[in-house]
Amino acid sequence: MLKNHLRTLGISVSILLIWNGVCDMIYGFSSQLNGNEYTSLAIWDVMRTAGGRPHWMIMMAQTAGWLYPFYALSYYPWWVGMKRAGFWLGTLPCLMLAYALFMIGGIQHAGWAFLTVLAQAKAAVGSTDPTFYATAERFLVEHFVMGDLTALIAMYGGSILHAVGILSGKTLFPRWFIAFSPLAVLFYTFFIGSFLPAPLAGIVITPFGTWYMLFPLIASTIFLLKRADIN
Amino acid sequence: MLQDRLRKLGVTVAILMLWNGVGDFIFAYSPKLNGAQYSTMMFWDAVRTANGHPHWLVMLAQTPGWLYPIYALSALIWWFGMRRAGFWLSTVPCALLAYALLMIGGVQHIGFAYLSVLGQAKALVGSTDPAFYATAQRLLVEHFLWGDLTALIAFFGGTIWHGVAILSGRTLFPRWFIFLSPLGVLTFEMVVGNFLPAPFAGILLGMFGTWYMFVPTLSATIWMWNRLEVSK
Numbered sequence: 001m002l003k004n005h006l007r008t009l010g011i012s013v014s015i016l017l018i019w020n021g022v023c024d025m026i027y028g029f030s031s032q033l034n035g036n037e038y039t040s041l042a043i044w045d046v047m048r049t050a051g052g053r054p055h056w057m058i059m060m061a062q063t064a065g066w067l068y069p070f071y072a073l074s075y076y077p078w079w080v081g082m083k084r085a086g087f088w089l090g091t092l093p094c095l096m097l098a099y100a101l102f103m104i105g106g107i108q109h110a111g112w113a114f115l116t117v118l119a120q121a122k123a124a125v126g127s128t129d130p131t132f133y134a135t136a137e138r139f140l141v142e143h144f145v146m147g148d149l150t151a152l153i154a155m156y157g158g159s160i161l162h163a164v165g166i167l168s169g170k171t172l173f174p175r176w177f178i179a180f181s182p183l184a185v186l187f188y189t190f191f192i193g194s195f196l197p198a199p200l201a202g203i204v205i206t207p208f209g210t211w212y213m214l215f216p217l218i219a220s221t222i223f224l225l226k227r228a229d230i231n
Numbered sequence: 232m233l234q235d236r237l238r239k240l241g242v243t244v245a246i247l248m249l250w251n252g253v254g255d256f257i258f259a260y261s262p263k264l265n266g267a268q269y270s271t272m273m274f275w276d277a278v279r280t281a282n283g284h285p286h287w288l289v290m291l292a293q294t295p296g297w298l299y300p301i302y303a304l305s306a307l308i309w310w311f312g313m314r315r316a317g318f319w320l321s322t323v324p325c326a327l328l329a330y331a332l333l334m335i336g337g338v339q340h341i342g343f344a345y346l347s348v349l350g351q352a353k354a355l356v357g358s359t360d361p362a363f364y365a366t367a368q369r370l371l372v373e374h375f376l377w378g379d380l381t382a383l384i385a386f387f388g389g390t391i392w393h394g395v396a397i398l399s400g401r402t403l404f405p406r407w408f409i410f411l412s413p414l415g416v417l418t419f420e421m422v423v424g425n426f427l428p429a430p431f432a433g434i435l436l437g438m439f440g441t442w443y444m445f446v447p448t449l450s451a452t453i454w455m456w457n458r459l460e461v462s463k
Contacts, residue, residue: 108337110374111345113378117374121366122363125362132357132364139352143293146293147296
């Protein structure tokens with residue numbers, strides 16, 4: 001029964017996560033940036049203009065934000081495998097990661113679009129008031145960061161705590177399973193991506209949020225489905 | 232055990248919802264608007280300028296958005312009281328309301344701040360490019376509404392569905408509880424608020440989202456307080 005639920009959940013959410021990857025690419029992919037440039041201010045230029053992509057496409061990119069409450073279910077398999085480690089090492093990290101995704105859907109994924117608004121307007125009608133433009137852009141960024149604050153804390157804090165939970169050896173997952181944890185996937189994405197040339201770097205780094213959710217979900221689901229003591 | 236947890240959950244969530252009222256008050260309260268004016272473009276003027284509030288205050292108004300995943304737990308209290316009505320009259324409306332709150336925190340409550348960004352910048356440094364201003368404002372609104380689309384559908388669809396479930400008489404709540412349900416509170420706010428003069432209309436209508444969550448959560452928590460069926 002539980003295995004059936006886990007299988008259904010794993011497959012459904014994995015499929016839905018692919019759409020997030022498409023939307024990530026719309027927001028942040030650049031065919032001209034290599035891996036190093038993805039950690040420089042060059043990526044900010046891509047993000048705040050969405051690479052010059054049209055308004056309708058940026059609206060399409062927002063749509064993955066609608067699915068984040070479903071993406072948050074991806075921590076259910078992790079919780080099933082970690083709950084025996086107790087509240088602090090099992091439930092808390094999964095709750096933090098779920099909270100992060102609940103928030104990220106609205107404030108971050110759907111919210112990226114707001115960062116591109118001024119560039120979209122400038123592309124459409126031009127801009128002759130640089131002071132106003134700069135002030136409005138600063139406010140947009142500040143509201144974005146402020147709104148995103150708890151999501152970021154929960155995402156990074158939860159990822160680290162989750163990894164500590166796995167490394168404790170008290171969960172159903174073996175310690176080596178840290179290699180499939182959200183923290184590890186985040187590390188691989190940026191480490192490998194930073195050495196890649198354009199446009200490969202963009203394919204690896206831009207949808208980092210998608211890999212961050214997708215690979216750990218697939219790994220934890222497969223692991224649990226192979227366990228005989230999960231029913 | 233379960234009942235005790237539900238009590239704690241209901242009281243905690245209801246208290247946290249009061250902070251949402253502060254955020255709503257900053258974003259949308261206007262002492263100059265009467266009830267009828269709240270459904271005109273005058274209200275939009277208040278929103279898009281954040282009533283002239285300073286930037287730090289608008290940022291403060293965003294902070295209740297962080298709590299919406301906790302506010303969404305209020306659906307759990309309803310669900311325990313409605314589950315005997317079956318999946319379609321309990322799980323579905325409660326899941327829709329929970330989804331709506333999960334989305335509204337980020338895309339709507341925190342997102343309200345984006346609608347006032349141009350107004351804030353104009354108040355600070357002026358604006359000499361009306362074509363750019365109007366285009367940027369249009370795009371901001373479009374992205375706001377688009378991001379909010381599924382939340383709005385779930386909000387209104389879930390509210391009506393939830394009301395239907397209460398009226399079915401198959402839940403733990405009596406039919407008259409419709410008056411304290413999200414649908415009842417929303418209807419009350421819109422009808423009564425519409426006739427209120429300034430500044431009272433703003434207290435009801437500017438903070439309509441808070442009352443929409445707070446009153447039903449508190450009511451359901453109190454109603455379920457000693458209902459033993461909750462643990463079955």
